[in-house]
Amino acid sequence: MTQQRWRSLASGVVAASCLVLASCSTSNSGGGSAPSSGSVAPSAATSAGYQKVVSEARSGLVTAKGASSLALTSIKELTSFDGPTPVKQPTGKRYKIAVIGCAPVGACLNTANNIRDIATELGWSAALSSGDGTPQSFQQLFSTALSQHPDAIVAVAVSGIFVQQQLAQAKEQGVVAIGVNVSSLGGPGYTGYVDGREPVSKAVLASWIATDSHEKARAVFLDIQGNPDLAVAVGATLLKQCSTCSVKTESWSPTDFIDPVKEQQKVTALLQTNSDAQYLVLPTSGLPLTPVFQAISQAGLSGKLKVVASDFDPPSLAPIQSGQLSASTVMSQKWLALASIDAVNRGLAKQPIPAADAWGIGIGLIDKSNAPSTASYSAFDSYVRSKVDFVAPYAKAWNVDLGSVG
Template structure:
């Protein structure tokens, strides 16, 4: 009996050592990431606000709530400056994206915003915009390593977002998670999130990504729920599913329900959209790494105004915040905690 107790103590000590090595540092990072913003990350003083501009916003798709929210931000901020803002639904289709950009050029647009539209899939259209001297601002896409015809990139730190989600799962599972990873490889920002997530999870010796599901924004409504249910049947050990964004997580949640595993498998996402907050409140989704999409729209307008004045781009990243059941605000999505609209209005001398 004494020998058994000694062996059990050794196993317990090993388990605690594992916890302290991985889960405890993750818990500290999680608590820091859950805190509300207290300061606005102020860009340099803005040039004079240009009025009377016509701007086209090409969204990834109307099914991507984050894309819609960012476009709404562009429209609200642009109209404050007296601009005419036209939003075009990209329908998750590269052909539609290219056509919308070329239509904007033909219509004599002063500026174009591509809203989660991958630049490498609309390269010819962007080259035509550059030749027409029409500035293009990107929302969500990461800053590329090579030179780009895009004037400015408004985005969160995607790799860090992936790390945060992994740290939350490590902390929540006590360093012992079995994860199903849903990937949409069409978008570079989502690839960055996955890279950050995988790198951080790899630090946890008893955490494992046990399966992957490939999804696209254009087919997730039709295919994702059944794919998730099927995969959960094949892999009953899964206790966490990481979705690439909250609109995708909506269909992941339905797949968990179809598999009869609601409350047993925790769904995680990114972007902090309104339906994700509601799902967190009712227990269908566990966590989201939120970014203030409307704020990105306002910052895109600020970048376009700089382009119209011949000034340099700021390319300043937007903050993120980790939201779970312990800190979910009583709001429709995360908008950034600080009154960024008032700050931009003051920057543009509109108040």
């Protein structure tokens, strides 16, 4: 697998480290629901709900609160910034923060870079380091950062379960610790959390499948064991509200996804036992996609089985344009970084920090018809910002020019 493909925020990279946890078995688990012969069509309200979510996410952005569950009716369209009003940065001190990324590539690095650059614009000292996707690397980086006595540590896609001892030490030292693109589902201990709204992404994908199939979908959701922040169950649960749809979930070990050879073998076996599947939902675009497409092609299902995923990123653009990836959700990592710095400001000022799902971050739906033409994170940030100007509120509160960030 190339470095370019090994890149997700809280997804594939961090999933690899899940192997050390006792909860991450290597066996498969599956479960599903199938429409009975006497199935009744979904209610008009449910049908309208799916259609509304798809329409609003494709033309703009949507958001909602919720972590392990989400109501379809709670998803709302964003037409303006709807997050908590950013607070002014504390004054009287040049703060020192440590930024820790889950990996030195892709979205992990891009988000961490954004956080560092925003902190620099505020006049802070910011040091960036990256792990290699293993708990040991995260623990070492946290310990090193704590030995340098920062005012805050901002960790991108490092689940709290991996750094419990270090988070406890940070609390003892009075260091503000912010978990980015994770929530307490992945482990407690952070002072605050800013998640990337994976539950909303999965709800949008479920709505797209229901609408695209005219509520007759036969869908398989793939999940990564030990990664509840990916919210795959949220999407599967919402699609099950379509009583004329068939929904199945397969849960695989992290290495089944990260190793391209294993991934292709697993997908091939999946398609042999689910030959009637019409939709395949990947847990994130941040895992190897080529082996998935190769398995589909070799099974003779190209053009018949539609693949969707969350976490649209630069390497996902070509598959969207070719039709191999039918739809994806997009979120601005610059927005995520801005909210993270606001969380730091609140922590430093000893103000309450909003819940992980309360930052108002918007999710968009991308397909071939509306995909950005340039495969870059800055282009995706611009796409999201064209829908909602999420930068202006932070720039105004902090009295800084954030145009050069990202």
